[in-house]
Amino acid sequence: MKRMNRRAFLDKDHKFTIKEDNIPSPQDDEVLIEIKANGICGSDIHFYREGRLGNFVVDRPYVPGHESSGIIVEVGSSVNGFSKGDHVVIEPGIPCGMCNYCKSGRYNLCPDVVFLSAPPINGTFCDYITIRHDMVFHIPKTLSFEEAAMAEPVAVGVHAVNRARFKNGDTAIILGAGPIGLLTAQAFKAAGGGEAICVDFNESRLRFAKKIGIDKVAIPSDSSLEGVADVVFETAGASKATASTFNYCRPGGCVVQVGWPGGNIVEMNIATFLDKELDYVAVNRYANAFPISIRWISEGKINVKDLITGRFSLDEVSEAFEYSSKNPDKVVKTIVLND
Incomplete structure (x- = not known):
């Protein structure tokens, strides 16, 4: 594990600043994930370029990113089914789990859903993040992290x-x-x-x-x-x-x-x-779609590899967003890799 947690903050002036913080500790029902790859979503570009999307406004620095994959490095005390070293992806819409929408399977409509990277909620352009374990999914270790990060848009x-x-x-x-x-x-x-x-x-x-x-x-x-x-x-x-x-x-x-x-x-x-x-x-994002998304990517039924048109490191996140914003004819999907 790294000693510190880099986090890339985007501010209302469309500028990125990378800050180092302590690595968070997972709660009892959470896992700690070391992020390995992030895709840049069209919504991320809207926030970068225009400072808003719909009702969400960048009025303070926040961490974008919600198309992510990584490795579990710590597991909360009440978590079953996950172990240190597991390769995983994150489903970034965290519902309450208790309302009628959640219980009926349409948890994407939960009125209390917390969506990573929807300002001011911080997202996944960082080295480490803690997530409730039921919103984390295993991926085969044969699947690259950059391809796995595409599970969210596939969903x-x-x-x-x-x-x-x-x-x-x-x-x-x-x-x-x-x-x-x-x-x-x-x-x-x-x-x-x-x-x-x-x-x-x-x-x-x-x-x-x-x-x-x-x-x-x-x-x-x-x-x-x-x-x-x-x-x-x-x-x-x-x-x-x-x-x-x-x-x-x-x-x-x-x-x-x-x-x-x-x-x-x-x-x-x-x-x-x-x-x-x-x-x-x-269509409002997705519900119950990650398992089949991961399977279809892994089986080659959905080709994500050929859609990746650019790769940058986390330290180059500003350049990654600028390139993606200014080259819509060349860019399909840009991936930011944590080194």
Whole structure:
């Protein structure tokens, strides 16, 4: 173990400062994890570049990061099933475990959920962190830490697929070929879906889609895609993309809203929605998705390795965020490795 715990704090002036603190000790129901890898999420970039996302505002220094993997180095006295040396990933949304939503399995809707890296809650860009043990999952030691860190965004795609209504062999259109779109497309196929079509303006992202085996790619102006999908996943988080979702769907189809459009208010043609008698469902992070995410990554059903386009050390976290922010055409997923 290291002697101190480095933590990368982001402030309201968009600057990072690395501070050294004491290594925390786990409570009885917690484990202490030495972080080995973190992915930079799109939400992290929003906080870095704009200082806010939705209702969360960077008004004081905090530690970002929630896509993480590492090694357990200490186990709380009441924890069973984990041992020192285990390789693990963290599910970063910590629910209360007691409310009706938690008890019914929809713990992502818990009103008291604490989500790591949602300001002012500190996240995982650090060397050590303590986490309640029920939000920690084993990973095979054959899986690299950088690939394992992708389990969190994969879980978003898995949950989106779980929320969707489709049959084996159905066709899906995925709006947005960013990390979540590419992972959702793969999760759809791993779950028994048929043809997956990624739609995006960004040609480099569409090339990535082809590289990882997505069946077809297209630009939004391709009129041949209207009415061809049994299920549409909106992952771009763009108002125009959201407004177009009903057009891509067949009658009786399903639209899954994964992205969060800027401004929150979207003008949509409800007549199309009603005429086609569509289902429209929302995705709020994930629930019960990490075990299958880890399995599909480990089995190669979801390719995360080819989506990693940049690697930096924790001491280079500022450069990692700046590069990711300024190079959207080159970056799919940036990983920060603790050395």
